[in-house]
Amino acid sequence: MTLPGSPFVAYRGPDLFIEDARAADLVARYGSPLYVYSKQAMLAALAPYHQALQGRPHLVCYAVKANSNLAVLQTFAQAGCGFDIVSGGELARVLAAGGQANKIVFSGVGKTRAEMRLAMEAGVRCFNVESTAELDVLSEVAQACGQRARVSLRVNPDVDAGTHPYISTGLKGNKFGIAHELAVSTYKRAASLPGLDVVGIDCHIGSQITDVLPYLDALDRVLDLVEAIEREGVTIHHLDLGGGLGITYTDETPPRANELIGLLLARIDARGHGHREVLFEPGRSLVGNAGVLLTEVQFLKPGEQKNFCVVDAAMNDLMRPALYEAYMGIVNTTLRPGSETVWDVVGPVCESGDWLGRDRQLNVQAGDILAVLSAGAYGMTMASNYNTRGRAAELMIDGSTVHLIRERESISSLFALEKLIG
Ligand code: LLP
Numbered sequence: 001m002t003l004p005g006s007p008f009v010a011y012r013g014p015d016l017f018i019e020d021a022r023a024a025d026l027v028a029r030y031g032s033p034l035y036v037y038s039k040q041a042m043l044a045a046l047a048p049y050h051q052a053l054q055g056r057p058h059l060v061c062y063a064v065k066a067n068s069n070l071a072v073l074q075t076f077a078q079a080g081c082g083f084d085i086v087s088g089g090e091l092a093r094v095l096a097a098g099g100q101a102n103k104i105v106f107s108g109v110g111k112t113r114a115e116m117r118l119a120m121e122a123g124v125r126c127f128n129v130e131s132t133a134e135l136d137v138l139s140e141v142a143q144a145c146g147q148r149a150r151v152s153l154r155v156n157p158d159v160d161a162g163t164h165p166y167i168s169t170g171l172k173g174n175k176f177g178i179a180h181e182l183a184v185s186t187y188k189r190a191a192s193l194p195g196l197d198v199v200g201i202d203c204h205i206g207s208q209i210t211d212v213l214p215y216l217d218a219l220d221r222v223l224d225l226v227e228a229i230e231r232e233g234v235t236i237h238h239l240d241l242g243g244g245l246g247i248t249y250t251d252e253t254p255p256r257a258n259e260l261i262g263l264l265l266a267r268i269d270a271r272g273h274g275h276r277e278v279l280f281e282p283g284r285s286l287v288g289n290a291g292v293l294l295t296e297v298q299f300l301k302p303g304e305q306k307n308f309c310v311v312d313a314a315m316n317d318l319m320r321p322a323l324y325e326a327y328m329g330i331v332n333t334t335l336r337p338g339s340e341t342v343w344d345v346v347g348p349v350c351e352s353g354d355w356l357g358r359d360r361q362l363n364v365q366a367g368d369i370l371a372v373l374s375a376g377a378y379g380m381t382m383a384s385n386y387n388t389r390g391r392a393a394e395l396m397i398d399g400s401t402v403h404l405i406r407e408r409e410s411i412s413s414l415f416a417l418e419k420l421i422g
Contacts, residue, residue: 004248004329005289005374006149006298008041016333016371017290020400021292022191023333027369030393031408033313035380037067039267039398041290042075042376045257049280050080052261059125061081061105063243064090067291068379071396072403073097076286084281088115091122101125105240105279107204108153109142116141116149126150128202128240130177135190142195151190152200152240155183157221161206161214161244173185177203183225184232187312191234198234198349200279201226204242207284211253212263215241219264219292223271239268240279247288249374255283282319285378291376293318293392294333295356297368307343309364314347316386318372318379322353329373330357338363345370349387380406 001011008019016023016035027034040376049060061082064073068090073083074097082103083094094104106119106129116138126369129135129151139363142149156177178186191198205218205316226236241264246254255263268274295313302308320326331343340361347354356372364370384393390409 001331001335003373004250006038006041006044008038008044009289009292009371009373011335014335016331017309018292019243019397021395021397023292023371024369026395026402027294027296030404032294032369032394033311033317033392034294034406035291035375035392035394036294037069037072037287037291037376037394037396037405039075039290039396042072042077042287043288044077045290046076047203048256048258049261049282049286050417052258052265053280056265056274057067058130058275059103060101061114061240061279061281062286063281063283064094065381067287067379068093068381069394069396069405070097071403072287073099075396079282080335082279083125083206084283088118091115091119091124095122105152105202105281107281113137113141117145120145120147120149126152126199126238126240128152128154129190130154132178132189135186135193139193139195144263148195148197150163150197150199150376152198152202152238153178153183153186153190154202154204155225156182157203157205157218159205159214159217159221161209162211165204168244168297180221180225184228185232186207187229188232198236199238200238200277201229201236202240204281205244207244207352208246209244210246210252212255212260214266215244215260216267223268223273226273236276238277238279239250239273240281241301243281243284243285244281245282247374247377250329254285257282275280286377288374288377291374293372293373293375293379294369297366297370299364300343300364302341307341308341309345309360309362309370311345311347311356311370312354313372313392314349314389315351316349316373316384316389317392318356319348319384320378321356322351323382328375330360330362331371332362332364333369333371336363336368349389386411388414390414
C-alpha cells in the first residue's frame with residue numbers, strides 16, 4: 001500500500017516504518033499516543049526551497065508555530081534556515097535551539113511591548129508590523145532600547161487563497177495586515193518614525209494553499225505597492241512572500257515548492273524586481289508530511305448507525321479534525337489480511353467533536369496501533385491538556401537512530417502549578 005505524503009513514512013511488507021524505525025516497535029518502547037517525525041523528510045521538504053532560490057539573496061524562515069520542538073528547530077537552523085516567530089516564547093525556543101537572531105522575522109498582530117523589547121535586545125532581523133498603532137509602539141520601544149527596529153509592513157493583498165476560512169488570512173475581512181489602500185501612507189508614516197528603519201514588505205495570504213494563482217495575484221498586488229512606495233522615496237529591500245503552501249493529506253495536488261517559487265521568481269524578474277532579497281515563511285510544507293501520530297486502539301464499539309473505533313489519542317493531542325473538520329489519513333501500522341469495515345475513529349475526550357477520522361475503511365482490532373498521517377504540522381503545537389491528559393511524547397527518527405525529543409508529560413506535572421486554598 002502506498003501512502004500520500006512523504007516517502008519516509010512507508011510500508012515495508014505489512015508494517016509501517018518511519019525511516020528505518022517500525023512504528024509498532026516505537027509504541028512498544030515509548031508508549032501511546034506518540035508523535036514521530038522523520039528528520040530526512042523535513043530536510044527533503046526544505047531542499048526544493050533552497051534549490052529554487054539558489055543564486056539569489058534569500059532566506060527561508062521556518063514558521064515555528066507549525067512544529068516548535070527544539071530538535072525540529074535545531075534541524076532547520078543547522079540547514080541554514082531563519083525563523084518566523086509570533087511570540088516571545090517562540091523567540092526563546094529558537095535561540096535555545098541554536099537559531100540565529102539575525103535570521104528571525106517577528107510576525108503577529110498583537111506583539112506586546114515586552115515581546116518587542118526582548119526581540120530588540122536579541123537583535124532580530126525584522127519585525128513584520130500589522131498596524132499603525134503597532135508601528136508607533138515599536139518605534140517608542142526601540143528608542144527606549146537605544147536602537148532602531150527594522151520593519152516590514154504586512155500588507156493585506158485582498159486575495160482569496162481558496163482555503164478554509166479559519167486559515168485564510170489575506171482577505172479584507174481578516175484581522176491580518178494593513179489594507180492595500182492604506183499601505184503607501186502607512187509606509188510613509190513608518191519611514192518618518194524615529195525608532196524605525198523600513199527594510200521590506202511582507203504578505204501571507206493563508207495556509208494549506210494548493211494553487212499557484214492566489215500567490216501570483218498576491219505577488220502582483222505586492223509589487224504594485226512596492227513601486228508606489230518607492231515612488232514616495234521609501235526604499236524596500238526585501239520581499240517576504242509568507243508561507244502557506246499546502247501538502248497532500250489525501251488527494252490534494254499542491255504545486256511543488258520549487259515549481260511555485262520558480263513561477264514567483266519569474267514574475268518578480270519580469271517586473272524588474274529581481275535585485276531584491278526574497279524571504280519565505282513556510283511551516284506546514286516543511287514538517288506536515290514528516291510526522292505521524294501513533295495511537296493504540298482501546299475498544300471497538302460497533303453500533304446500529306455507526307461503528308466507533310476508540311483510540312487513546314484525542315482532540316487534545318490533535319485538534320485539526322475537531323477545529324477545522326480537517327481530513328487526516330488514518331492507517332493501521334500493521335496491515336491485517338481480510339476485509340475492512342467502516343469506522344469513526346474517536347478519542348476518549350467527553351465531546352462529540354472528539355474525532356480523528358470519520359467513515360474510514362480499516363481492518364482493525366483492539367490493541368492495534370494506528371497512525372494518523374501528515375500530523376507533523378499543527379499537531380503537537382496545538383495540543384492541550386483538556387481532560388487532564390498529559391501531552392504525548394515526541395520522537396525524531398534519523399535513519400535507524402531514534403531520538404526522544406520530548407518526554408511524555410507526567411500527570412503530576414499537569415497540576416504542579418496549582419494551589420489548594422487554605
Ligand atoms: N507566516 C505567517 C504570518 C503565518 O501566519 C503562518 C501560519 C505561516 C507563515 C505559516 O503558514 P504555513 O506554511 O504553515 O501554511 N492551525 C492551522 C494553520 C494555521 C496557520 C497560521 N499561520 C492548521 O492546522 O491548518
